[in-house]
Structures are given as structure tokens and as C-alpha cells.
Amino acid sequence: MDKLFGMISGKEIDDDLYEELEEALISGDVGVQTALDLVENLRERERKDKLKTAEDLQKALAEELQARLAAPEEILDEVPGALNIILVVGVNGVGKTTSIGKMAHLLQKEGKQVLLAAGDTFRAAAADQLKIWGERVGCGVIAHQEGADPAAVVFDAIAAAKSRGIDWLIIDTAGRLHNKVNLMNELNKIRRIIDREAPEALREVLLVLDATTGQNALSQAKAFSEATGLTGVILTKLDGTAKGGVVIGINSEYDLPVKFVGVGEQMDQLLPFSADDFAEALFAGITDLDQDAKEAEEGAEGPTAEDADLFEEEGAKSHD
Structure with a gap:
């Protein structure tokens, strides 16, 4: 995922940036479909939330990843007092x-x-x-x-x-x-x-x-x-x-x-x-x-x- 470093900061939100982001996600082993979904979600958020800056887009991407990766509060499913x-x-x-x-x-x-x-x-x-x-x-x-x-x-x-x-x-x-x-x-x-x-x-x-x-x-x-x-x-x-x-x-x-x-x-x-x-x-x-x-x-x-x-x-x- 090293292509994500610095690629968003300071850039305009446009089609070229989305294409770069999509390429970086795919090359970073995210998977093609997941990368496409993430970029499409970001495009929707740009329109809905009126994202203006690259920093806004970076924050939105982090939030998308956090939502997808959220794990249960209890890491392991345990029944106390039982095997x-x-x-x-x-x-x-x-x-x-x-x-x-x-x-x-x-x-x-x-x-x-x-x-x-x-x-x-x-x-x-x-x-x-x-x-x-x-x-x-x-x-x-x-x-x-x-x-x-x-x-x-x-x-x-x-x-x-x-x-x-x-x-x-x-x-x-x-x-x-x-x-x-x-x-x-x-x-x-x-x-x-x-x-x-x-x-x-x-x-x-x-x-x-x-x-x-x-x-x-x-x-x-x-x-x-x-x-x-x-x-x-x-x-x-x-x-x-x-x-x-x-x-x-x-x-x-x-x-x-x-x-x-x-x-x-x-x-x-x-x-x-x-x-x-x-x-x-x-x-x-x-x-x-x-x-x-x-x-x-x-x-x-x-x-x-x-x-x-x-x-x-x-x-x-x-x-x-």
C-alpha cells in the first residue's frame, strides 16, 4: 500500500486522482472488486458530503476502511466456565x-x-x-x-x-x-x-x-x-x-x-x-x-x- 503515501495530500479531487487511488489499492493487494467499491463509495461521499480538499478525501477513505474492518468487541467468542x-x-x-x-x-x-x-x-x-x-x-x-x-x-x-x-x-x-x-x-x-x-x-x-x-x-x-x-x-x-x-x-x-x-x-x-x-x-x-x-x-x-x-x-x- 506504499503508493497511498502522499498521493492524496495536496492534490485536487478529480478523475485522475480517483484512478491513481484505484490503481494503488489494487496493487496493494486489496483486490479488484474491493478497490472498485471503495473508490465508488468515495465518489458518492464527495457528492453527498461535499468533500472539497484532498485531506477530506483521505479522512473519508480512512473512515471507509474503519467501517469495513471493524471487528467484534470481543475478539474471541468465549463461553465462561465451559470448554x-x-x-x-x-x-x-x-x-x-x-x-x-x-x-x-x-x-x-x-x-x-x-x-x-x-x-x-x-x-x-x-x-x-x-x-x-x-x-x-x-x-x-x-x-x-x-x-x-x-x-x-x-x-x-x-x-x-x-x-x-x-x-x-x-x-x-x-x-x-x-x-x-x-x-x-x-x-x-x-x-x-x-x-x-x-x-x-x-x-x-x-x-x-x-x-x-x-x-x-x-x-x-x-x-x-x-x-x-x-x-x-x-x-x-x-x-x-x-x-x-x-x-x-x-x-x-x-x-x-x-x-x-x-x-x-x-x-x-x-x-x-x-x-x-x-x-x-x-x-x-x-x-x-x-x-x-x-x-x-x-x-x-x-x-x-x-x-x-x-x-x-x-x-x-x-x-x-
Whole structure:
């Protein structure tokens, strides 16, 4: 979204400015339809609200973004005193396991009892990575051996959560199998186990996306939304406005609120998403919502070309 910087200030409101703005929004990964809608809304507001200056238009754009991105007051849907389950999905390399650890840290800071389930049994050392996070934040992890049935892990984790009086069970899942069909079938199987063993407990199905992947993040949102019934998004590596436009596209095109943003690699650098902060940051030149995290990067590497191909070619081979 870097083309937005300075492009409005000091200019006349005319067709050329609207065309520049539309181009900047599209190139910033907002999505074509969303960009067209935003510009059309601004044209209507110019006429209705009698906008006169470029600064008026900038303020109107910020208000449009805030309205589109507004998240529920309560970030997570929780039933106090009951088991609450978060199912976390996403392709490999987006920072999924890291985000789970950070989310567990946030919940435990609120006094919640948290348990993690290592449902990604296909990626080498995935369970070990989750165990490390469990140790760091001080919560238990239910895991089986590598290659085990993920649904069996989830079954045992639900039983353990019930017996221990756990408030939040967070389930990690596979990010890549032999093809897209296998992956989505596995996720559906896990959902059936949850529906059978804890039918009222599933509160959130969160998709972890890497903000740097642009339009590929939109295609991932589409695929996982169709397969799993998503309730929201965790956006990682959000440390520059050139990476932030995808937030708008995901929310507008798939009606998915961004619930958390990862702005660095430290345990406390997963933040509840703020539409107001995000809209202001677009024009300030940053989307780093935590100034101390400006130079930090998420620990996990971004999605590989093979991961992107997963959503383009169902015959993609696994390299994990």
C-alpha cells in the first residue's frame, strides 16, 4: 500500500486522482472488486458530503476502511466456565504454530487454563515445535508420534481438556498433504471429531495468513473458508504498509474479520487487530501496530512456491 503515501495530500479531487487511488489499492493487494467499491463509495461521499480538499478525501477513505474492518468487541467468542475450542488452519510456513503459542500466552495472561493439541502429525518436528511453545508459555500439549492420525490426537486432547477443566483448547492442524483434497478431507475429519466429542465447544476456526503473500493469501482464504467454515483470520508478518492491503480484501471479499496480527517474533507480539490503528497507519507510512516490534520478523519462513501451488494444482507433491 506504499503508493497511498502522499498521493492524496495536496492534490485536487478529480478523475485522475480517483484512478491513481484505484490503481494503488489494487496493487496493494486489496483486490479488484474491493478497490472498485471503495473508490465508488468515495465518489458518492464527495457528492453527498461535499468533500472539497484532498485531506477530506483521505479522512473519508480512512473512515471507509474503519467501517469495513471493524471487528467484534470481543475478539474471541468465549463461553465462561465451559470448554472453548480454537481450530487453527493454514498452509505451512505462515507462522501457524508460532501464532498458537502466542495466542496461548495471551489467554493465560487473562487467567485462562490453556491446552494445546499437536494435530499436525505429518510435518517433521511440528509436534516438537508446539511442545517448545507449550514449555515457554507454561501450558500442556497433547501429542502423538509423527505420522499418527490427527483426529486421534484431537480426540485425546478433548478428553484431556474435559478432565482437567481447561478453558481453551487450541488445535494445530496440518498445512500440507499430498494434495488439496487430502488436506481438506483431513480438516473435515477433525471437525467431525470435535462435533461428536464436544459439540458445543468449537468457538473459532482461525486461518493464519502471511501478510507478505498478497493475492495468494486471498486464494488461501477462499479455499479454507469453503472447507472449514472460518470465523476469522490471524495475519502474521504485518510490519509494513506494502503488506497490509490484503487485510481489506480478506474482510471485504470473504466477510472474515482479522482478529489478531503478528508484528514480531516475541511472545507478546501477537496483538488484537484494531481497525482504527490500521487505517491511521496506512497514511502514517507503517502498519507496524507495535513500535517496539518494527524491526522484528516472525520466526517462521514464508510459504514456499509449493505451498502456493497447493491451491492451484491438486496434484502438487508434498515436500515436507
